[in-house]
Amino acid sequence: MKWRISTPAIKPKDSQPSPLPHSLRLKKNLNENLAQIRQHIGDSADIIMKDFRIGTAGELGAALLYTEGLADAAAVRDVLQALMVQLRETDLQTDSLAYPHPLKLIKDHALPSGSVNESVDFDTMITAILSGDSVFLLDGFDHSFIINTKGWERRAVSDSTSQTVVRGPREGFTETLRTNTALIRRRIKHPDLQLENQQIGKYTKTDISLVYIKGIVQDQVVEEVKQRLNRIETDSILESGYVEEWIEDAKFSPFPTVYNTDRPDVVAANLLEGRVAILVDGTPFALLVPVLFTQFFQSAEDYYQRADISSLLRLLRYLAFFISLLGPSFYIAVTTFHQELIPIELLIGLSAQREGVPFPAFVEALFMELTFEILREAGLRMPRAIGQTVSIVGALVLGEAAIQAGLASPAMVIVVSITALSTFVLPSISIAVPNRILRFVFMSLAASFGLFGIAVGLVAMILHLCSLKSFGVPYLSNVGPLLLSEQQDVIFRMPNWFTRQRPAVINQNNRTRKKTKGWSLFAKSTPPKS
Template identity: 50%
Template sequence: MFSFGKVYRSQGPESQSDHSGKRLLNPQLADTLHQIQVEIGNSSDLVIRQFEIGGGNIQVAVVYMDGLVDTKTVNDFVIRSLMIEMDEIAIERMTKDKALFDVIRSNALTIGQVEVVRKWDEVILSLLSGDTLILVDGQIDAVACGTRGGDQRKVTEPSSQVVIRGPKEAFTESIGTNVALVRRRLKSPHLWVESMKVGKQGNTLIALMYVKDIVNDKIVQEVKKRLERIDIDFVSGSGEIEQLIQDESKTVFPTIFSTERPDSVVGNLMEGRIAIFVDGTPFVLLTPATFFMFFQATEDYYQRPEVATAIRLLRYGSLLISLFGPSIYIAAITFHQEMIPTLLLVSLAAQRESVPFPAFIEALIMEVAFEILREAGIRMPRAIGQAVSIVGALVLGQAAVEAGLISPAMVIVVALTGISSFSTPSYDIALSFRLLRFVIMISAGFLGFYGIAIVSIFILAHMCGLRSFGVPYMAPLGPFVLEDQKDTIFRFPFQAMFSRPRLISSKNITREDAPAGPTKPSESQGKGSE
């Protein structure tokens, strides 16, 4: 329920300024309240509660934004403390040695987070961030109480990175909750958190988290430098931060990893990476990132190494199918029929006898239709989205075959390609290969296997040239690091993974107690994307 305060007319001098030209608070309470209302635009959610303490001798105002604060905290620990517990006798006793403002700040408030603000910009920013301001008539300082709250989404299961065996918690849109979820798992005094604000209008809160005795200090400084260089009005999510601080913008490959799982963040922090939390988004950025990191699912570290290795090999095989499946079919049908077994070639020729399009156009039509169905299934309401995508694929595929527009073999190839793309743990890297699939299809339609080979070489060379905050994107295969192969394509037992990635962590390379003794998965669990 909104509260409306009176509009106070300015009766005293204008706000003062410090030596740097920054506006300071006006000691006249009525003028300060009037300036706040003008600054906020007389918004209906601005709440101003005025009252008197000390027997009616002292004018005090409590100011906050409705919906951004925890109303119960404001009423019980701020207003109640000032109006009821700070009676006239207590004030007389406490003000013998202290100024009234210090008494209110140090003795009267029963709330944990209290900060003194004087500059006008700090006052407005605290107010819009969910803090409650306490203004005292005749004082040029204000007390900002940490009462941030309001309606927020609860901690739920991950929606895009689901695991069968593992924690079921996911990040929310509250940066404080997200940082706490990581601290609950990693109870180390070396886990440092640094915060800053980005955006000239939005003042979005960003927090950097890293393990001090593991992380590379040069990478930390580089991340801070790039964040401080951001010159933008408003940041709406971690996706914008990722694009603004990445090494190379002219690439389809993600060079910064994103996850909504706290256990994934903990595992990567213990390898020397840096986590970037952005207020208002449930996805946390991890850097530096490598290509193979996007194929390491969280569940790999909750399964036995043999099972995890087999599943990883299956993912890499699915990657090859999703990237080259339609292109190989196009090249074989169009240019290299001699490579197809005779019986299979006869069967394919019989199927394509009534098809009016060449193999490239046929594949292009089916791939575009499949991408449309996939996008429609994502954007439609959850209750009918999945049904529409499945029914649409079946109906369109069957109708296209019966109409003689598409051969049955092409439907099989496109369906297998689409299903294989879903096995990639990271949605970001899967999008990259979905785009590259069309590029390779075009090259196969014009040059066959020769075109596929040329484009593949260019893609591989481009990937080898990418870096993520100075770390080679294809590490530890390019450059090759023998010790780090234990958790790249294969997943060795935890007893064998006794060192951290050497190109990421510059100190404390050896994991404690890892070479011998029972399995200790705490430092490696949750390193992947799911």
């Protein structure tokens, strides 16, 4: 099933219509068709128009059009050999009832490609040429054949770079859409796995695949995703982040309402829970909706380790989240307003350390945080061979120099370092970035109102999280109201043999994961018979 973007009845004046209207159809004269194509495409050097004659006496003129670099050279060569060599020995002026005109004869017996489609309009034909397909035109006929010859250079399947694991699959998505869908199909070999394609972007015409499992996903979620994609009207879609900004719910919230990943196993697991995946050609990152807040604390490795180990690691991630969010602000509040909470020996040591620092704790923490953010970005943008070295050495040198110069105290350097390390514990960068942003907000509240300001900020953040929705699903629906049946994979992960149902907040059609016949919590394993 293919569906296109619906266009509004009235367009603004600054939105010019496509230079190639849909109503422009092919003509029977080959030269007129080629002239029309040159008019719209121009004289681009990479657009190849190979014209030749076919038939035993060369009675018919023909042309093959393709884009050099996007079309597979070997496939194009096979097509040209079939048309130019084999058809030299074929009488195309046949009166057979099975082949009333040469096009059907050519399609059934000459073209070697497995995917051949007919087209009668220039819009479809030119889009196919610019997408890597080849188009065959025959003089005297107003039909064309679109032959699948896509074969551009592509990156091989390699390790995931954003969500690495110690135990588990190493495969990650690539920039080729069909390769990514094949990686998902390889894991879910079921006919209910549905893929629906469309193109978005006036100029880029980017291919997008909507992936879901029929019978598990809720139909209203699929329809909502389609409606939001259909409302996208833009010149270009170059990465899945473009689509994410168009379809997300809370566009001004720091917390993401769309999950992104470059791991096929993560996409397959979420599809089996009832979510919808959006794959965009040209990027290795897929989008998953709807999403819950706790999903950003779950790693793919949680389901490849034992349940007890995974639960402890997940608790560590939640702890790291609060440390990275509130570490500097708590230090500022305690040292500025609530010194009575600090043991007297530690308070004397901190006072001695800050004796030569001329700035208040807030300015000191702000300086150190901004310095670390600069080092982080520098390490990412520098060449890989020296990026990590510069960031590590820079942090050590600047930290020691700041202490010696009296710009920061040793305690503040420790707090900022632990905060930065806690940020890297979070498995998804989508939740780490808003954490870094809100850290400065809580630092300001702590410097102004102390622990009371931090408490007010936490209440406001929780209220904001409760107000968020992702495609109709409340952001914290698996946390509140508290249902024990929905806590099997939230903070703790229950063993696979214990998890019998899919989350009700995501899926309400087909909740059963496995049958419970013969299941017992205290069942003992039976030794094999000799």
